[in-house]
Amino acid sequence: MTSRTLPAGFLWGGAVAAHQVEGAYNVDGKGLSVADVMTAAGTHDERKITQGVQPGEFYPNHEAVDFYHRYPEDVKLFAEMGFKSFRTSIAWSRIFPQGDELEPNEAGLAFYDRLFDECHKYGIEPVVTLSHFEMPYHLVTAYGGFRSRKTITFFTRFARAVFTRYRDKVKYWLTFNEINNQTNYDREFTLFTNSGFQVKPGENAEAVMYQAAHYEVVASALAVQIAHSINPDFQVGAMVAFTPVYPATDNPRDVFKAQRAMQSRFWFSDVQVEGQYPSWLTHYFQAKKYDLDITPADLANLKKGTVEYLGFSYYMSFATQANDHEDDQFSYNESQDLVTNQFVPQSDWGWQVDPEGLRYALNWMNDRYHLPLFVVENGIGAIDHLTADHEVHDQYRIDYLREHIEQMELAMTEDGVEVMGYTPWSAIDIVSASTGQLSKRYGFIYVDRNDDGSGSLARYRKDSFYWYQHVIATNGAELNQTVGEKDESKS
């Protein structure tokens, strides 16, 4: 493909989330979070959610990759790659250990001061998510997470504390990570990590999800308003998991089913960008007799708290097909309605790898939202092998990222989509969110840690590290440099 150069100031970087890298789960006053009560699972299993921390269970996020203590070394490596930005999150339970305190924990605030200062030392712009699957666990047990309207207040208190503290250190914010994961309301993991609750026997999971998600979009809108009252220059974005849902065939029923699937997955960003519920959804609530607590004051706040950009993750695409017994709503149930797309390959974890879907995604969001877009996650989980010389030959990761960057660049240069930056997942190896595995590796930097918690935690540059360094150095113009050309003095 023709070489393409991106605009100056494009935010090349990498992403992680606090709970997946920091460890130090009970250090400096940090309280337990939802991530601290999830065990590790195998490649095709779900993590177990325990009642608090149970003896005899292994919780991989407790130590993670010890970024809490090793961040100076890691940020230095990010700088060596040439990062212009670094996306991470603030562990809510470091700042409000229980979640419902009135005053923040100074030691927690001080940690992020140190981290953001370290980034700025190298000219790296922090991009910060307020809530990335790490609600304080006490809010789960005492309030049912976002089942309760009170959690809006706890969240906005947290948001105010960090906006105030980092007023001059952070410009780019995101409210809730992948807020739309919970579209798959049959999956325990998504409701627990997005909203902090589990479904009770006999409950209608979809209805409970819509109520919790409503409180979250209100909390997000209030956070946007608070942000601008503290610093008018803040840029606050929403964040969705962008997984396009294609129709399996050109049968009009399949096409409509796919449209309903897209509406079901992206009403969250519709509300966060437009400031109002789409009409199909208010009709859907009526048809399903979902009597939700949505007040006129909430609706007014949604209007006042719209976001300025849209961040999204992109890993894969989905496909769907209508069945023989659709109701009038063509209701979309993600755990039942997806089919395999024969045109795209799958990763070892069954994720449908589809680089062209990223160009589709960027165009779709550009047409719908007319806002700058930010690719804040993109990557492939894979098993890496560390050689005796401490090298990792991850050509598969380079191929995945190159093919996706090519499609992003086509969307920008051929289709006119405005993209602010690209922070692939992940800057460094992390604990997988869905499986708790370390061996499902995403990083440019290998961390010597295994699924059972063994390992020295030493860091090693992968081949993709050198490749990405060159991509950033050429502002995206040269995507094909082979790793053989890496600077040997740095290995």
Ligand code: BG6
């Ligand atoms: C996104 C999350 O869902 O995908 C990340 O925002 C997560 O937290 C990433 O790690 C990859 O998913 P997984 O389950 O393979 O870690």
